[in-house]
Amino acid sequence: MSMTIGLAGKPNAGKSTFFKAATLADVEIANYPFTTINANHGVTYVRVECPCKEKEKRCGKCVDGVRLVPIDIIDVAGLVPDAYKGRGLGNTFLDELRQAQAIIHVVDASGGTDAEGNPVDIGDHDPLEDVAFLNREITMWLYGILERNWVKLARKIQAEGLKLEVVIAEQLAGAGIRESHVNAALTETGLARLDHIKWSEDDMIRLCDAMREISKPLLIAANKADIAPRGNLDRLKDLDRIVVPTSAAAELALKSAAKNGLIKYSPGDQKFEILGGELTKAQKKGLEAIQKVIERLGSTGVQECINRTVFELLDLIVVYPVEDEGKWSDKKGNILPDAYLMKRGSACRDLAYQIHTEIGDRFLYAVDARTRLRLGEKHELKNGDVIKIVSTAK
Numbered sequence: 001m002s003m004t005i006g007l008a009g010k011p012n013a014g015k016s017t018f019f020k021a022a023t024l025a026d027v028e029i030a031n032y033p034f035t036t037i038n039a040n041h042g043v044t045y046v047r048v049e050c051p052c053k054e055k056e057k058r059c060g061k062c063v064d065g066v067r068l069v070p071i072d073i074i075d076v077a078g079l080v081p082d083a084y085k086g087r088g089l090g091n092t093f094l095d096e097l098r099q100a101q102a103i104i105h106v107v108d109a110s111g112g113t114d115a116e117g118n119p120v121d122i123g124d125h126d127p128l129e130d131v132a133f134l135n136r137e138i139t140m141w142l143y144g145i146l147e148r149n150w151v152k153l154a155r156k157i158q159a160e161g162l163k164l165e166v167v168i169a170e171q172l173a174g175a176g177i178r179e180s181h182v183n184a185a186l187t188e189t190g191l192a193r194l195d196h197i198k199w200s201e202d203d204m205i206r207l208c209d210a211m212r213e214i215s216k217p218l219l220i221a222a223n224k225a226d227i228a229p230r231g232n233l234d235r236l237k238d239l240d241r242i243v244v245p246t247s248a249a250a251e252l253a254l255k256s257a258a259k260n261g262l263i264k265y266s267p268g269d270q271k272f273e274i275l276g277g278e279l280t281k282a283q284k285k286g287l288e289a290i291q292k293v294i295e296r297l298g299s300t301g302v303q304e305c306i307n308r309t310v311f312e313l314l315d316l317i318v319v320y321p322v323e324d325e326g327k328w329s330d331k332k333g334n335i336l337p338d339a340y341l342m343k344r345g346s347a348c349r350d351l352a353y354q355i356h357t358e359i360g361d362r363f364l365y366a367v368d369a370r371t372r373l374r375l376g377e378k379h380e381l382k383n384g385d386v387i388k389i390v391s392t393a394k
């Protein structure tokens, strides 16, 4: 199961900075061969506590117990008003968005850029407008696809006795909408109880809005929090969704400094250590300013955005497959060599299939490496589980 986070936002909100910061990794720490796949498609990392901390020997894949687990991220093309009508990069934007299962919306919380990203005085633009605007663009995009053939489809459903949710999901399959999303949206809006022939344009937009929220959950990175007026951050936090104050610029500076050996910093840390070295006066001053920012915000927020997207929006867990339940290693003795992101609710057999089709097909049982208990194929995995799969596969 492959999951991708989509990064969206208007021009100048700090999306590129966020993307660079989120995908810039010390290759050694990240233990991953590459970080950028192409211009706007990269790999970012969820920060978790490595289970090797429970053992005497370190795994060599984490730094002081901080383990980074890779997940794909795409920097979705800049969004301008009326993208859904094909304006600007509109079609590219929506085309890329369909690959994402969750969205981080990078908002300029400082209010220093207008709706199209042009600089204005700090506080002059209301970031809440940007939040409403992105949601509406996506909703209207879905509506545009659904509405295109609706008259014909609606009649077909009636004439041929087809299932409403099946037809709608088929029509919107390209946007990543599935039957379960449609059903949930029909219930939530109450439209399940209204004959679809009688739906008004407004009803259909409401349905699309619900499908958007369910199929592409979204979190807000209240970016430029380092210079944002307090009131803006407070009003964003009052929204009925996850809002994380971020300073993408600070995160990028810290990651670059760490990569160059100037500081010791793991993404998401609440502080960093200056390693001495060849710091210029300006660098030192810059780092001190950043330290103040993260003291105030708690962290740069970038890692928190990734973690909450993965664990709260996508509802994933991390599972560590091993071959030796005593040493928690593979056959060669590598400790905790892999970390898999899986959907919550996944069972032992799903893990077996994720390792290899043959191991899934020939699954016998699993072993919880912590308790040494045998687990059956349907046993539900927990976040952080260390699991050995026993199969008849060669």
Ligand SMILES: Nc1nc2c(ncn2[C@@H]2O[C@H](COP(=O)(O)OP(=O)(O)OP(=O)(O)O)[C@@H](O)[C@H]2O)c(=O)[nH]1
Pocket (backbone or CB within 6 Å): 009, 010, 011, 012, 013, 014, 015, 016, 017, 018, 078, 223, 224, 225, 226, 227, 246, 247, 248, 249, 250
């Ligand atoms: N103060 C502050 N400035 C930031 C922050 N993040 C980004 N910026 C600045 O905001 C400006 C725009 O950032 P970009 O990352 O280029 O914005 P973008 O949203 O990717 O814009 P496009 O590339 O035009 O789509 C740059 O000057 C950044 O240095 C932040 O957290 N705080």
